[in-house]
Amino acid sequence: GAGVSQSPSNKVTEKGKDVELRCDPISGHTALYWYRQSLGQGLEFLIYFQGNSAPDKSGLPSDRFSAERTGGSVSTLTIQRTQQEDSAVYLCASRDAGTNSPLHFGNGTRLTVT
Amino acid sequence: SQQGEEDPQALSIQEGENATMNCSYKTSINNLQWYRQNSGRGLVHLILIRSNEREKHSGRLRVTLDTSKKSSSLLITASRAADTASYFCATDIGGATNKLIFGTGTLLAVQP
Numbered sequence: 001g002a003g004v005s006q007s008p009s010n011k012v013t014e015k016g017k018d019v020e021l022r023c024d025p026i027s028g029h030t031a032l033y034w035y036r037q038s039l040g041q042g043l044e045f046l047i048y049f050q051g052n053s054a055p056d057k058s059g060l061p062s063d064r065f066s067a068e069r070t071g072g073s074v075s076t077l078t079i080q081r082t083q084q085e086d087s088a089v090y091l092c093a094s095r096d097a098g099t100n101s102p103l104h105f106g107n108g109t110r111l112t113v114t
Numbered sequence: 115s116q117q118g119e120e121d122p123q124a125l126s127i128q129e130g131e132n133a134t135m136n137c138s139y140k141t142s143i144n145n146l147q148w149y150r151q152n153s154g155r156g157l158v159h160l161i162l163i164r165s166n167e168r169e170k171h172s173g174r175l176r177v178t179l180d181t182s183k184k185s186s187s188l189l190i191t192a193s194r195a196a197d198t199a200s201y202f203c204a205t206d207i208g209g210a211t212n213k214l215i216f217g218t219g220t221l222l223a224v225q226p
Contacts, residue, residue: 004156033213042202043157043216056213091156100145100164103204103214105156 002026006092006106013082013113021077021109025094032075033103034067035091043091049075051097082113118203118217126223133190135220137203138183144208146179148188151200151219160188160201195226 005024013019025032030051035043045059049069060066064082069075079086089110093103121136137146145164149157163170163179163186170177176189190197200221204214 031212035216042218045213045215048213050212093157100162100206102147102159102162103149103157105149105158107154107156 004092004094004104004106006090006109008109009107010110011112013111015084015113016081018078018080019082019111021079021090021092021111023075023077023092023094023106025073025075025092026104027073028096029094029104030072030097031095032069033093033095034075034077035093037089037091037108039088046077046090079111082111084113087111087113118205118215120201120203120217120220122220123218124221124223126225127193128225129193129195131193133193133197133222133224135188135201135222137186137188137217139186139203139205139215139217140184141205141207143181143205145206146177146186147204147206147214148175148177148186149202149204149216151202153199157202190222193222193224195224198222198224 007022032049034046037043047067048056064080067077089108091108093105095101095103118137118139147162148160151157161172161177163177174191179186200219202219203217206214
């Protein structure tokens with residue numbers, strides 16, 4: 001079946017502009033995660049959605065970052081007033097219910113802030 | 115701070131040799147997972163080991179887990195050039211958060 005889809009695959013924006021990144025998880029997956037990966041680095045946890053529960057926003061680096069998940073499916077990560085340090089690959093992943101299920105990742109959105 | 119730290123940061127071997135990567139973590143876990151990332155792509159799940167397991171095999175992969183030392187290792191046997199990638203461990207601490215925390219990764223280069 002279809003995997004996790006992210007769009008756009010690449011985004012170049014000017015400093016100060018807002019951007020929206022989209023994630024379509026695998027159908028039926030109840031959990032959705034956003035991570036950020038800077039060049040040559042590991043993954044930094046940003047936010048986690050599980051069903052209808054309140055999201056875990058503990059990884060969001062500032063109040064310029066926000067995310068929502070509509071109807072328990074598609075998610076949008078929004079970065080307001082982008083800064084150059086926001087440049088990174090933003091990865092979305094989803095997984096099925098159950099404590100021992102693996103994450104399925106999209107190919108990410110490469111964000112470049114000029 | 116990172117939950118998982120991996121060692122070495124980079125590893126270069128010849129095709130046919132074995133590659134061993136290590137992961138250390140800080141808190142109690144529900145399970146530990148290993149992922150692979152090819153350049154410019156998302157991560158792909160390789161293998162999951164539960165906290166009550168000590169060793170697990172999948173094809174050419176062998177994973178061990180020592181919860182007393184809070185460490186895990188990933189062994190790739192008979193490596194191939196196509197195994198060249200970055201490898202990450204991820205710890206699932208379970209509970210209410212159920213989020214996976216990733217390590218810093220090991221960049222493996224397999225020379226043909």
